[in-house]
Ligand SMILES: [Zn+2]
Ligand SMILES: [Zn+2]
């Protein structure tokens with residue numbers, strides 16, 4: 386079994402030119418390889434943005450330096466890590482536009498892909514560009530160059546195909562995808578409530594725009610071969626399987642519920658909420674749950690393959706020092722999240738942090754809902770919150786400028802200590818009166 390994250394962006398190429406403008410500059414190919422392998426403990430990654438000439442030059446440079454080696458089954462190896470080159474594109478379809486991912490055996494294939502695509506895209510150096518061609522023509526280019534493809538973050542209102550293009554893929558796509566990326570605000574059961582996705586391989590990926598966010602969602606896979614060929618066979622249904630998806634609970638995803646842009650708040654209540662019940666406005670960002678409620682055609686059975694997890698650094702009790710100590714002791718986040726025994730964790734991190742890691746491992750965290758681009762947060766049960774309050778130390782991630790406490794901040798990945806005595810859990814009024 387291996388851990389895989391197939392959606393990691395490049396912030397800039399090594400020549401200093403921007404690739405994904407909204408991504409961190411530190412998100413370079415060498416840094417991604419190092420973080421994925423040494424810090425996260427992944428065995429397979431998909432590096433997006435290899436349509437960019439700058440990124441292909443970076444691959445060539447690392448190949449010449451002997452840091453990367455081509456694999457016989459396609460893809461590249463650096464130590465035990467396999468890197469599959471890929472790309473993301475925006476295409477118009479149905480009533481909106483959507484992002485798609487494609488992966489290829491080697492950078493030469495991506496070079497030809499980029500050449501074929503160049504008449505339809507303004508600037509191929511940049512990530513996730515709009516392409517002015519039909520989906521069927523794009524698919525032809527992908528197939529011609531030995532690529533595989535899938536819809537990206539399929540249910541999000543922001544460029545997800547179900548989120549804003551269609552309610553049935555079969556009605557708008559010339560062929561059904563063999564795989565699909567679920568995205569941050571949905572899970573396997575939600576996805577499978579659309580019956581046409583039965584038999585489609587469902588992936589959870591990070592869509593990382595920064596190094597710490599690599600593997601915030603990921604997959605446990607069994608592959609015949611850890612290479613492009615192994616991935617290809619998984620998609621074709623020939624060999625291999627997705628054993629688990631590890632992902633943020635849908636509730637915590639920033640597009641889970643409908644968000645009113647006038648009231649600037651998440652809409653609660655029975656889904657679907659298509660307008661704001663407070664002000665009546667239809668100026669809303671439709672929530673993934675609300676959207677799925679509209680397009681679902683069945684109740685999907687429980688699926689234990691999807692396990693709810695939050696990234697290690699975003700668990701309560703794990704500040705930067707504890708995080709560093711844990712990594713120094715046990716190697717990688719995957720080892721800490723999956724393998725190390727509680728008593729060994731506790732020796733390094735203390736009982737409280739070990740307790741939260743075990744809760745994350747067994748899928749027992751509780752969450753409050755997110756929406757409209759704001760992440761939800763972990764609920765701290767009163768019995769857990771109280772000892773933290775007594776120490777007057779609450780580990781939070783604070784949304785920039787909002788003055789509200791979240792464990793999963795869209796703006797800042799940093800955990801910091803605050804001395805607020807306010808309880809950050811909705812379930813607990815502790816300290817609310819104390820201000
Ligand atoms: Zn995208
Ligand atoms: Zn992306």
Ligand SMILES: [Zn+2]
Nearest residue numbers: 645648661664
């Ligand atoms: Zn409103």
